[in-house]
Amino acid sequence: MEPLRPSDFHDSEPERQIEQPRLGLSGWGRFFWRQLTNMRTALVLLLLLALAAIPGSLVPQRSSNPNGVIQFKREDPDLFAVLDSFQLFDTFSSVWFSSIYLLLFISLIGCILPRTNHHLKALRQPPPATPRNLQRLENFHSETLSGDPAVLRERAARVLKSSGYRTLEQPDGAAGERGYLRETANLVFHFALVGILLALGLGTGFKYQGQRVIVEGQSFTNQLTSYDSFNPGRFFSETGLAPYSLTLNRFTPTYQFDLASGRANPLDFAADVTVTEAAGSVTESIRVNSPLSVGGTSVYLLGNGFAPWVTVTSPSGDVVFSQPVAFLPQDSNLTSLGIVKIPDGLAQQIGLVGFFYPSAVVLESGAFTSVYPEPEQPLLTFNVFSGDLGLNEGVPRNAYSLDTEELTQRTGATTGVDSLVMNLGETAELPGGLGSVEFTALPRFVSVDIHRDPTQLPVGISSVLIMAGLVVSLFVTRRRAWIRIVPGKAKESVVEFAVLARGDDPGLEQALKKLVADFSQGAESKLKSS
Amino acid sequence: MTDFAALSLVGVYSAMLVYTASFLFFTFDLAKRSAAAPVPSLVSVGSGASAPEDERPVPRAGGTGYQRIAVTLLVLGFVFHLLATLGRGIAAGRVPWANMFEFGLTASALIVAVFLGSLFWRDLGYLGAFVSGFVLLALGVVTVNFYVDVVPLPPALQSGWLVIHVFVASLATAFFALGAGLSIFQLVRARFEARGMAKAKLMKTLPDSGALESLAYRLNVIGFALWSFTLIAGAIWAERAWGRYWGWDTKEVWTFIIWVLFAGYIHARATRGWRGSRSAILAIVGFGAVLFNYTVVNIAFTGLHSYSGL
Numbered sequence: 001m002e003p004l005r006p007s008d009f010h011d012s013e014p015e016r017q018i019e020q021p022r023l024g025l026s027g028w029g030r031f032f033w034r035q036l037t038n039m040r041t042a043l044v045l046l047l048l049l050a051l052a053a054i055p056g057s058l059v060p061q062r063s064s065n066p067n068g069v070i071q072f073k074r075e076d077p078d079l080f081a082v083l084d085s086f087q088l089f090d091t092f093s094s095v096w097f098s099s100i101y102l103l104l105f106i107s108l109i110g111c112i113l114p115r116t117n118h119h120l121k122a123l124r125q126p127p128p129a130t131p132r133n134l135q136r137l138e139n140f141h142s143e144t145l146s147g148d149p150a151v152l153r154e155r156a157a158r159v160l161k162s163s164g165y166r167t168l169e170q171p172d173g174a175a176g177e178r179g180y181l182r183e184t185a186n187l188v189f190h191f192a193l194v195g196i197l198l199a200l201g202l203g204t205g206f207k208y209q210g211q212r213v214i215v216e217g218q219s220f221t222n223q224l225t226s227y228d229s230f231n232p233g234r235f236f237s238e239t240g241l242a243p244y245s246l247t248l249n250r251f252t253p254t255y256q257f258d259l260a261s262g263r264a265n266p267l268d269f270a271a272d273v274t275v276t277e278a279a280g281s282v283t284e285s286i287r288v289n290s291p292l293s294v295g296g297t298s299v300y301l302l303g304n305g306f307a308p309w310v311t312v313t314s315p316s317g318d319v320v321f322s323q324p325v326a327f328l329p330q331d332s333n334l335t336s337l338g339i340v341k342i343p344d345g346l347a348q349q350i351g352l353v354g355f356f357y358p359s360a361v362v363l364e365s366g367a368f369t370s371v372y373p374e375p376e377q378p379l380l381t382f383n384v385f386s387g388d389l390g391l392n393e394g395v396p397r398n399a400y401s402l403d404t405e406e407l408t409q410r411t412g413a414t415t416g417v418d419s420l421v422m423n424l425g426e427t428a429e430l431p432g433g434l435g436s437v438e439f440t441a442l443p444r445f446v447s448v449d450i451h452r453d454p455t456q457l458p459v460g461i462s463s464v465l466i467m468a469g470l471v472v473s474l475f476v477t478r479r480r481a482w483i484r485i486v487p488g489k490a491k492e493s494v495v496e497f498a499v500l501a502r503g504d505d506p507g508l509e510q511a512l513k514k515l516v517a518d519f520s521q522g523a524e525s526k527l528k529s530s
Numbered sequence: 531m532t533d534f535a536a537l538s539l540v541g542v543y544s545a546m547l548v549y550t551a552s553f554l555f556f557t558f559d560l561a562k563r564s565a566a567a568p569v570p571s572l573v574s575v576g577s578g579a580s581a582p583e584d585e586r587p588v589p590r591a592g593g594t595g596y597q598r599i600a601v602t603l604l605v606l607g608f609v610f611h612l613l614a615t616l617g618r619g620i621a622a623g624r625v626p627w628a629n630m631f632e633f634g635l636t637a638s639a640l641i642v643a644v645f646l647g648s649l650f651w652r653d654l655g656y657l658g659a660f661v662s663g664f665v666l667l668a669l670g671v672v673t674v675n676f677y678v679d680v681v682p683l684p685p686a687l688q689s690g691w692l693v694i695h696v697f698v699a700s701l702a703t704a705f706f707a708l709g710a711g712l713s714i715f716q717l718v719r720a721r722f723e724a725r726g727m728a729k730a731k732l733m734k735t736l737p738d739s740g741a742l743e744s745l746a747y748r749l750n751v752i753g754f755a756l757w758s759f760t761l762i763a764g765a766i767w768a769e770r771a772w773g774r775y776w777g778w779d780t781k782e783v784w785t786f787i788i789w790v791l792f793a794g795y796i797h798a799r800a801t802r803g804w805r806g807s808r809s810a811i812l813a814i815v816g817f818g819a820v821l822f823n824y825t826v827v828n829i830a831f832t833g834l835h836s837y838s839g840l
Contacts, residue, residue: 005800008803010799010800010802039800039802047794047812050794053786053790057831063778064778091778268688269685288685288688288771289770300772302772449773451773451774456769459775463765466758470755474751
């Protein structure tokens with residue numbers, strides 16, 4: 001039985017133009033359904049899908065490159081507004097992209113459900129009986145062999161069966177068909193694609209992903225308030241967070257200095273952490289390419305840098321600020337930018353905009369730069385701003401930026417006062433006798449991403465099925481074969497062999513030769529072959 | 531260690547020299563084919579895909595004498611090419627496909643390898659000029675424009691998946707390249723077949739467009755299976771390295787586009803009205819997207835796959 005195919009499958013009979021009766025509502029419904037599930041529609045939708053994905057690579061996407069989107073908006077707000085109205089910054093969740101793939105999947109399901117039903121029936125049916133005139137087939141061979149026709153008939157069935165054909169014994173020989181697996185695998189492939197879509201549709205809501213900066217010696221507890229940023233799925237609930245904590249004991253980067261280019265090439269980043277769960281504590285190492293699995297989540301090492309410990313003391317000797325401050329790396333030699341905000345304890349609110357150079361050298365212009373990402377010559381500089389930091393209004397502020405517009409600059413630039421410059425362990429005086437700043441210590445920090453993604457397993461399983469289905473369906477061939485025994489005079493019989501391709505079959509001739517060889521091998525004696 | 535990198539470059543230049551000679555002989559072969567008087571039994575004016583087997587000119591032994599010289603030179607060039615690739619790997623102390631230069635070096639070697647391998651399977655000698663010319667151009671571009679010194683692997687690339695994911699991607703590229711070459715010949719021959727084969731002396735020495743199409747299909751289908759594998763392997767690696775298996779990074783977008791294009795190609799081959807030239811065009815567009823993905827996406831687009839080293 002032939003696998004069921006859409007009406008415009010290349011091998012099928014073209015539809016005849018018939019006088020159509022007036023279509024009722026259900027008639028139109030059937031018409032559209034047929035259109036949607038035919039090959040041409042699927043093909044056009046596939047090509048449209050490829051086309052529709054292109055903008056996702058040309059324009060920065062909110063999902064993969066949010067900073068690029070912000071930059072785009074800043075540089076060309078007018079174009080941004082136009083493109084944004086077409087959802088071009090969210091290509092892969094846009095209405096147009098979604099409608100293409102949803103239609104494609106509806107078309108796919110509409111195609112494979114009837115095919116599955118049909119295939120299940122075909123699997124229960126015997127192969128087609130031997131045609132009357134085998135010699136008319138293109139791949140035909142006959143041999144004259146001696147032997148009892150009944151024995152030869154039995155042999156015919158055995159040979160077909162051992163070559164993997166589903167075999168039907170016939171009064172005059174045997175008929176076989178093979179390659180049912182091709183259709184099975186093809187259906188598995190397409191169902192697995194649907195499986196991916198379902199897994200994404202159902203599982204995405206239960207995903208969560210959060211980021212957190214952890215300084216050496218500090219701990220992170222897996223609860224909502226501990227995250228620096230957090231993106232929950234629609235069905236996320238806080239009780240779903242697995243209870244555990246991570247302590248960063250030590251972060252160890254390894255670099256190799258390349259003399260030729262003068263660049264430091266990173267060789268390894270390793271974060272040694274202590275993981276504490278209800279059951280107890282263990283020490284683990286998180287590396288790039290080697291995330292930590294804990295409590296159903298994965299913890300990835302995504303970034304690292306220095307967190308200079310800054311201590312600010314008031315003129316009266318009270319410590320008003322003393323903690324490590326994560327400085328964000330700006331280049332590959334870890335020249336880093338950091339912000340310190342002191343709203344209380346000094347005569348004025350103070351904001352510090354700092355640069356940290358792990359291996360500082362002075363350029364001809366007088367500016368500093370870092371020439372190596374390791375702390376060979378650590379140097380911390382601050383420009384001091386005073387005024388209202390805006391922290392009293394209850395508006396959330398980004399800890400990594402300082403809006404200096406409303407503030408008064410007290411050092412650097414045109415103020416005539418030198419910026420604060422400190423080596424490790426040194427102290428610098430704030431201008432105007434406001435107090436002093438000490439570069440106390442130099443711990444490192446890592447930024448980790450913590451994910452829980454329940455879609456991983458079903459998508460993984462679907463991918464395996466996709467790969468298996470694809471390989472089997474593309475490389476298994478469907479083929480029919482017949483062996484007929486025509487008893488002749490005395491103990492001679494003419495044995496006719498024929499094979500027929502069902503679809504693309506490069507190995508057809510070879511298959512016929514093998515069938516003949518298998519049959520003749522061990523047969524009593526070969527008399528004549530033609 | 532740098533000695534090997536320098537030797538590797540010498541190997542690349544030697545390979546290019548020999549490939550040039552090979553390319554010349556392949557073109558001589560094509561020229562001779564088109565000059566040759568048509569064999570009387572080969573007249574198949576306007577015959578379509580259904581030309582009977584015995585009418586097909588199948589120069590099994592490998593075209594003209596020029597072609598045999600060209601293939602020999604191609605093998606010699608490939609030896610240099612292979613040594614250059616190995617030398618690069620030894621110099622770097624890892625697999626030679628961790629940046630654009632190395633990827634180009636390996637992928638182009640694989641194109642030649644797959645082509646030479648396919649000669650055992652079918653006589654595809656007429657593709658030689660395309661293959662040697664393409665690989666010569668590719669080597670020229672990667673050594674002049676994409677060359678970088680050997681540097682150690684950044685942590686993100688330190689993974690067994692580098693070996694698998696990138697190698698399979700380059701192997702898929704090799705199959706797509708040959709498939710595209712066959713599809714181009716198929717388009718040209720189909721055009722002659724439609725207009726009459728009287729003047730198409732060169733094309734007459736080739737299999738008919740239907741046979742070319744099914745050859746191209748077999749290569750492209752292998753390419754597609756490899757590409758699917760590289761996509762899935764890449765997703766698994768991305769999960770380890772970047773914390774998500776799919777994030778529509780620009781390279782992921784283009785890998786997806788290529789996958790969908792070739793899925794479309796396979797469907798086109800099974801759709802009435804789309805077999806033949808239309809599906810051939812899809813295969814060529816698909817290979818164009820592969821090249822675009824390797825060049826423009828690597829250089830001009832920002833994304834996480836920023837390993838060109840440029």
